[in-house]
Amino acid sequence: MTKADLIAAVAKEAKITKTAAEKAVNACTSSVTSALRKGDKITLTGFGTFSVAKRRARKGRNPRTGREISIPASKVAKFKPGNKLRSAVK
Numbered sequence: 001m002t003k004a005d006l007i008a009a010v011a012k013e014a015k016i017t018k019t020a021a022e023k024a025v026n027a028c029t030s031s032v033t034s035a036l037r038k039g040d041k042i043t044l045t046g047f048g049t050f051s052v053a054k055r056r057a058r059k060g061r062n063p064r065t066g067r068e069i070s071i072p073a074s075k076v077a078k079f080k081p082g083n084k085l086r087s088a089v090k
Contacts, residue, residue, distance in 0.1 A: 003025070006025060007021045007022045007025050008021075010024060010025060032050055035050075036050060036051075036052050036077055039052055044082070045082065046082045046083065046084035046085065047081075047082050047084065047085050048079055048080055048081040048082045048085055049079070049080045049082070050077065050078070050079055051077075051078050051079075051080070052075050052076070052077060052078070053075070053076055053078045054073065054074075054075055055073060055074050055075070055076055056073050057070065057071065057072050057073040058070075058071050059071070
């Protein structure tokens with residue numbers, strides 16, 4: 001599903017225009033992004049939890065040359081599905 005497909009589905013489900021659905025989807029994604037940027041955790045009961053995890057610096061290998069490289073520490077977004085979503089997918 002693409003973003004356009006998601007907007008169309010939201011518009012159909014909520015019985016609103018695609019323009020309004022696009023604004024809603026964009027507002028939701030930007031809100032999640034800004035909350036994660038601040039280090040907050042977002043919990044949507046039944047759906048899942050978005051959070052930020054820290055990855056420590058580590059050594060890796062360049063697959064092309066086989067040489068060892070150092071990978072710097074970073075932060076990554078994580079998603080843990082909730083029970084309702086988990087059982088709906090099964």
